[in-house]
Each structure stands twice: as structure tokens, then as C-alpha cells.
Amino acid sequence: MFKYCRTETLEHSNTQTLEHKTMNRTILESPRLGLTIERICQQLIENHGDFSESCLVGIQPRGIYFSDRIHQRLVELGFVDLKYGKLDVTFHRDDFRRRDTILVPHPIEMPFTVERKKVIFLDDVLYSGRTINAALNAIQHYGRPEKVELAVLINRRFNRDVPIDPDYVGLDVDTLDDAYVKVEWQAVHGEDKVVLMPNKNS
Numbered sequence: 001m002f003k004y005c006r007t008e009t010l011e012h013s014n015t016q017t018l019e020h021k022t023m024n025r026t027i028l029e030s031p032r033l034g035l036t037i038e039r040i041c042q043q044l045i046e047n048h049g050d051f052s053e054s055c056l057v058g059i060q061p062r063g064i065y066f067s068d069r070i071h072q073r074l075v076e077l078g079f080v081d082l083k084y085g086k087l088d089v090t091f092h093r094d095d096f097r098r099r100d101t102i103l104v105p106h107p108i109e110m111p112f113t114v115e116r117k118k119v120i121f122l123d124d125v126l127y128s129g130r131t132i133n134a135a136l137n138a139i140q141h142y143g144r145p146e147k148v149e150l151a152v153l154i155n156r157r158f159n160r161d162v163p164i165d166p167d168y169v170g171l172d173v174d175t176l177d178d179a180y181v182k183v184e185w186q187a188v189h190g191e192d193k194v195v196l197m198p199n200k201n202s
Contacts, residue, residue, distance in 0.1 A: 023198070024195050024196070024197045024198075025195065025196045025197075026193050026194070026195050026196075027171070027173065027181075027194050027195070027196050028154075028170070028171055028193060028194035029191070029192060029193035029194070030186075030191065030192045030193070033153075033170075033192045033193065033194065034192065036153070036170040036171065037069050037070060037073055037170070038073065039170075040070060040151055040168050040170060041070060041073045041074055041077065043168050044070075044074070044120065044151070044168065045074075045077070045079075047149075048118065048120070050079070051074075051079050051081075051082045051083075053116075053117060053118055053146075054082075054083075054117060054118040054119075054120060055082070055083035055084065055085065055112065055114060055117050055118070055119055055120065056070065056071055056074075056082065056083070056084045056085070056120050056122060057084075057085045057086070057087050057110075057114075057119055057120065057121050057122065057135075057139065058071075058084075058085070058086045058087070058122050058123075059086075059087055059089065059121060059122065059123040059131060059132070059135055060086055060087060060088040060089070060090075060106035060107070060108075061088075061106045062123070062124045062125070062183065063121075063122055063123035063124050064086050065124065065183070065185040065187065065188060066122055066123065066124045066152075066153050066183070066185075067084070067086070067122035067123075068187070069185070070122055070151070071084045083112050083117075085108075085109055085110040085111065085112065085142075086107065086108065086109040086110070087108060087110060087121075087135060087138055087139060088105045088106040088107065088108045088138070089131060089134035089135050089137075089138045090103050090104075090105040090106065091103070091105065092134040092135070092137045092138040093130060093131070093134040094130060094133070094134070110142050112142075113142050113143040114139060114142045114143040114144075114145045115142075115143030115144055115145075116143070116144070116145070116146050117143070117145055117146060118145065118146055118147045118148075118149065119139060119145040119147070119148045119149070120148075120149045120150075120151055121135055121148065121149070121150045121151070122150075122151045122152070123150070123151075123152050123153075124152065124153050124154065124183045125152065125153065125154040125155075125156065125181050125183060126150070126152040126154070126155045126156060126164070126166055127156050127159050127160075127181075128159060128160060128161040128162065129160045129161055129162040129163070129164035130161055130162060132150060132164050133162050133164060136148065149167040149168070150164070150165075150166040150167050150168070151166060151167065151168035151169075152166045152168070152169055152170065153170040153171065153183060153194070154169075154170060154171055154173055154181050154183065154194060155169045155170075155171070155172045155173065156173050156174075156175060156181065157172055157173075157174055158174055158175060159175065171194070173196065175196075178198070178199045178200075179196055179197065179198060179199070180196075180197045180198075180199055180200040181194060181195070181196055181197075182194070182195045182197055
């Protein structure tokens with residue numbers, strides 16, 4: 001369903017040294033992260049022209065920081081009428097009934113329909129693919145898209161549970177272990193960077 005172009009790749013396999021496996025490592029930071037966003041924007045423009053038949057949809061919660069930056073840059077480039085929404089998929093996930101805690105949905109901002117539109121999902125990290133699978137279900141409440149594409153900042157290629165691949169990728173990260181990818185943004189954390197951690201609790 002989703003496929004696109006040349007990206008960078010970071011390999012991080014089980015054969016790396018103990019030092020690398022026990023320390024956090026910054027794999028993307030300013031200004032390189034800014035250049036990555038610029039590249040993805042140019043690829044979107046190449047494929048979608050003036051965006052008159054397209055729309056951006058950020059995936060709540062963490063994907064909206066990435067989508068905000070993409071949208072902001074496209075507006076700066078002159079696409080001021082670009083439709084942009086934010087979609088919550090909490091109750092469309094296949095595991096939401098299996099959680100031990102009460103789930104609280106995030107705000108949905110979809111002031112338009114996607115009927116016969118080319119929808120571009122944006123998320124920060126593509127991991128198992130389950131979030132995007134849920135987004136494909138959730139978006140149907142707003143119409144039947146002509147096409148759906150996916151743009152992600154980080155693509156963890158070896159960790160997929162469902163057959164979903166992105167069309168636009170900032171950086172491919174190949175991890176075969178329990179490594180965790182944390183994305184930090186200037187607007188929230190004070191700086192732009194992506195950190196590869198041995199595990200989520202590091």
C-alpha cells in the first residue's frame with residue numbers, strides 16, 4: 001500500500017558492542033532534522049502539486065509534532081490553503097480493549113471530509129504498523145479517500161506486525177532488539193533530535 005523513495009538508513013543490530021547497546025545515542029538532530037523535513041516537503045510537492053486534491057492528517061498523539069512541522073513548512077512555501085487535520089485512533093486500535101488502564105482519547109481536528117481526496121498520513125515513528133492500520137479504519141468516518149499515503153520521520157523496518165510500509169521516510173532505523181526510538185521536538189523539549197535508546201525505560 002505504501003511505498004516511496006530514497007532514504008538514509010541506520011543499522012543497529014544485535015551484533016553491536018555492549019557500549020552501544022547500553023547507551024543512548026543521538027541519531028538525528030538539528031540542522032539535519034530540518035533538512036530531512038525539507039526533503040519530505042519537496043517530495044510531497046513533487047507528487048501532489050498544489051495540494052488542491054490532497055490533505056495532510058497528523059496521527060495523535062506524537063505524530064502531530066511531525067505533521068505540524070511539515071504543514072508549517074509547506075505553508076511557508078506558499079501552500080496556504082492546504083487542508084490539515086489531526087486524527088485520534090485510540091478506539092480503533094486492535095488492542096484498546098486489552099489495556100489495563102482507562103484510555104483517554106486525544107482531540108480530533110478534522111474540519112473537512114476526505115471524500116475523493118488524496119490523504120497523507122503523518123506520524124513520527126512507524127514501528128509495528130498497528131497505529132496506521134487503526135488510522136485507516138478511523139479515517140473512513142470522514143469519507144472515502146481516493147488514495148492514502150504515509151509519511152514518517154523514522155521507519156523501523158524490522159519490527160512490523162502488519163504489512164504497511166511508508167511512502168516518504170526521513171530515516172530508516174534497522175533494529176533487531178528491544179531498542180526504543182525517542183523523537184524530541186523544539187516546541188516541546190527545547191530542541192529537535194531523535195535518540196536511539198537500548199529500551200523504553202532508559
